[in-house]
Amino acid sequence: MQVLYFTLGALVFALTALDIIKTTFSSNGGGMITSLVSKGVYKAIFLTAGKKGRSKLLGYAGPAVLVSILLVWIAGFWLGFFVALLSETDSVVHSVTKTPAGTVEKLYYAGFTLSTLGIGDYVASNDFWRIVTDVAAYSGLVFITTSITYFLPVLSAVGLQSTLSLYISGMGKTPQQMLTKSWNGKDFSSFFDNTSDLCQMLIKHTMNHHSYPVIHHFHNSQPKLSITPAIVLLDEAYQLLGNALQQDVAVDEVKMSMLQTALDSYLEVVREGFLKNASPNEKAPVPDLRLLEEKRIPLKGKEAVRHYFEQDLGERRKLLTALLEMDGWSWKEVYRPG
Numbered sequence: 150m151q152v153l154y155f156t157l158g159a160l161v162f163a164l165t166a167l168d169i170i171k172t173t174f175s176s177n178g179g180g181m182i183t184s185l186v187s188k189g190v191y192k193a194i195f196l197t198a199g200k201k202g203r204s205k206l207l208g209y210a211g212p213a214v215l216v217s218i219l220l221v222w223i224a225g226f227w228l229g230f231f232v233a234l235l236s237e238t239d240s241v242v243h244s245v246t247k248t249p250a251g252t253v254e255k256l257y258y259a260g261f262t263l264s265t266l267g268i269g270d271y272v273a274s275n276d277f278w279r280i281v282t283d284v285a286a287y288s289g290l291v292f293i294t295t296s297i298t299y300f301l302p303v304l305s306a307v308g309l310q311s312t313l314s315l316y317i318s319g320m321g322k323t324p325q326q327m328l329t330k331s332w333n334g335k336d337f338s339s340f341f342d343n344t345s346d347l348c349q350m351l352i353k354h355t356m357n358h359h360s361y362p363v364i365h366h367f368h369n370s371q372p373k374l375s376i377t378p379a380i381v382l383l384d385e386a387y388q389l390l391g392n393a394l395q396q397d398v399a400v401d402e403v404k405m406s407m408l409q410t411a412l413d414s415y416l417e418v419v420r421e422g423f424l425k426n427a428s429p430n431e432k433a434p435v436p437d438l439r440l441l442e443e444k445r446i447p448l449k450g451k452e453a454v455r456h457y458f459e460q461d462l463g464e465r466r467k468l469l470t471a472l473l474e475m476d477g478w479s480w481k482e483v484y485r486p487g
Contacts, residue, residue, distance in 0.1 A: 205370055381473060
């Protein structure tokens with residue numbers, strides 16, 4: 150037996166198994182192989198789509214990432230078992246003639262063993278290889294099961310993502326519109342009436358994002374159904390509520406705190422997973438206050454608001470800009486002209 154071949158095959162097989170376990174059973178995100186494949190496939194499609202969020206091609210990024218992950222897992226198991234079989238000339242023999250299998254036959258044997266088909270025209274030559282075959286067959290069975298248990302909650306999380314996007318977009322097309330729609334002349338009670346449901350969905354989405362980072366690569370070419378512009382829209386509305394109004398305007402402090410926690414948690418997960426070294430090309434605009442003034446909403450001075458958004462929120466809005474650009478959008482989708 151050539152120990153090098155067997156060791157190399159066993160290592161590839163083990164690394165693939167560990168990546169599957171980390172991705173499907175851990176609540177701390179995907180394995181290293183899965184993360185590299187996900188980011189690589191998304192980046193390739195993103196560049197092909199011209200970095201445009203409205204591109205229909207980007208809508209296929211998420212499914213392409215999932216299929217690519219599945220194919221890499223299959224390839225890892227198949228390659229690892231196949232290389233291990235190459236370590237001994239007669240590791241696999243024909244079931245009738247008992248002649249040693251060739252290279253192609255061993256590749257074929259490795260494939261049907263992992264798929265649990267059990268065709269039987271080629272068999273393991275001795276007890277050692279029978280045990281190795283059993284391990285490979287059980288691994289294939291577990292792989293099929295875990296793939297299903299992983300993909301179903303991922304697709305469910307994508308559904309929640311679209312629901313959350315539509316919920317936020319329904320509250321207003323711009324941050325200013327979200328506030329003017331909920332202003333009743335003295336407070337923003339209708340905005341805060343929706344805050345509990347909104348925070349619950351956003352926290353659930355954040356937990357899904359933490360457990361299944363692959364959902365970050367699912368994209369919708371319609372801005373109102375795209376999660377990134379929606380969350381930036383909500384964050385800007387929150388900042389206007391908290392820092393652009395005069396002090397005598399009543400806001401629900403408890404629900405403001407809930408909203409801040411939900412938004413901060415999401416941005417932290419995204420920053421750690423995808424935007425550790427954010428370097429956006431666009432500069433975040435200062436919100437236009439004219440629509441709020443027309444509705445006679447008591448506001449602080451324009452210079453005070455400008456200073457807060459440009460200076461105090463500089464790093465946060467830099468992260469928001471990078472998040473928009475990573476998904477093919479810009480601030481035009483948040484502060485839409487007209």
